[in-house]
Amino acid sequence: MTKFNLVHLFVLVSVANFMNAQDMESVLEVGRENQKLSAVSQVNIDATERKADKIVNEWKAVAKQVEGLILYNKQKTIQIQAQLDLMDKLDEQLVQVVVMQRQIPPLAQRMLESLETFIGLDTPFRKEERQERVDLVRSSLAKPKVTASEQVRQVLEAYNIEAEYGRKIDTYEDTLADGTVVNILVVGRIGMYYQTKDEQSSGRWNNETGTWDDLPGSYRKPIRNGIRMAKKLAPTDMLMMPVIKGEV
Numbered sequence: 001m002t003k004f005n006l007v008h009l010f011v012l013v014s015v016a017n018f019m020n021a022q023d024m025e026s027v028l029e030v031g032r033e034n035q036k037l038s039a040v041s042q043v044n045i046d047a048t049e050r051k052a053d054k055i056v057n058e059w060k061a062v063a064k065q066v067e068g069l070i071l072y073n074k075q076k077t078i079q080i081q082a083q084l085d086l087m088d089k090l091d092e093q094l095v096q097v098v099v100m101q102r103q104i105p106p107l108a109q110r111m112l113e114s115l116e117t118f119i120g121l122d123t124p125f126r127k128e129e130r131q132e133r134v135d136l137v138r139s140s141l142a143k144p145k146v147t148a149s150e151q152v153r154q155v156l157e158a159y160n161i162e163a164e165y166g167r168k169i170d171t172y173e174d175t176l177a178d179g180t181v182v183n184i185l186v187v188g189r190i191g192m193y194y195q196t197k198d199e200q201s202s203g204r205w206n207n208e209t210g211t212w213d214d215l216p217g218s219y220r221k222p223i224r225n226g227i228r229m230a231k232k233l234a235p236t237d238m239l240m241m242p243v244i245k246g247e248v
Contacts, residue, residue: 104148105141108155112137115158123205125165125186126172133158165189171230176212185226191243195223204242215242 116134119127137154140146170186174194182194192205194212202223203212215223222241228234 101148104152108141108148108151109138111155112141112158115155115162119162123186123189123192123207125170125184125192130162133161169226169230169236171227183227185223185230187226187239187241191241193219193223193226193241195220195227199224 166189174184185193195202202215206213
């Protein structure tokens, strides 16, 4: 091989080596760029995954809240419907109350008139006091500011007081038609009796005749004992008192 050929071959080999080095560097450079791009892409992928996980978790939390709100709304709907039903019932009751309020005043008035009639027909003990109570209740019924419930309460209270008279022994001082001052003894509604202050004269009220009947001296002690019992000066005991047939 000639010298020229050797030189030419050396040059070719050198050029080839130089070109191979450049190609390799280019390949390496491309590799390095690809690694950088891959790293950036992975960072973006990781960030996207984190955002996706966050969105999914938020969606799950919102879904649970929505589920709870749906259940809460169902419960509230049931409660609201129950309250609406109750309001309807209250409206009906209110109408009935208004009707009753209109009916109570005349009813209370009739009850009071019946009580007054009863007092007029009853044994006339504490007559002025009982009539005064009726008049007081009647005056209250005429006041517009007195509620229907208060009217009923006052009338029933008057009835209770009258009923209580029939369950107790009562005594008080009074004056007979002739001016004699006596002690009156009322034994429930069994009978009403009087006894003079000196205990020498006694009598019983006769509802049939509307007068006092004189009693024999044998009833002086029972009436005196009854008066003492009513005054809480003696213990309650059995009394042998005269009564008219049909009164007991």
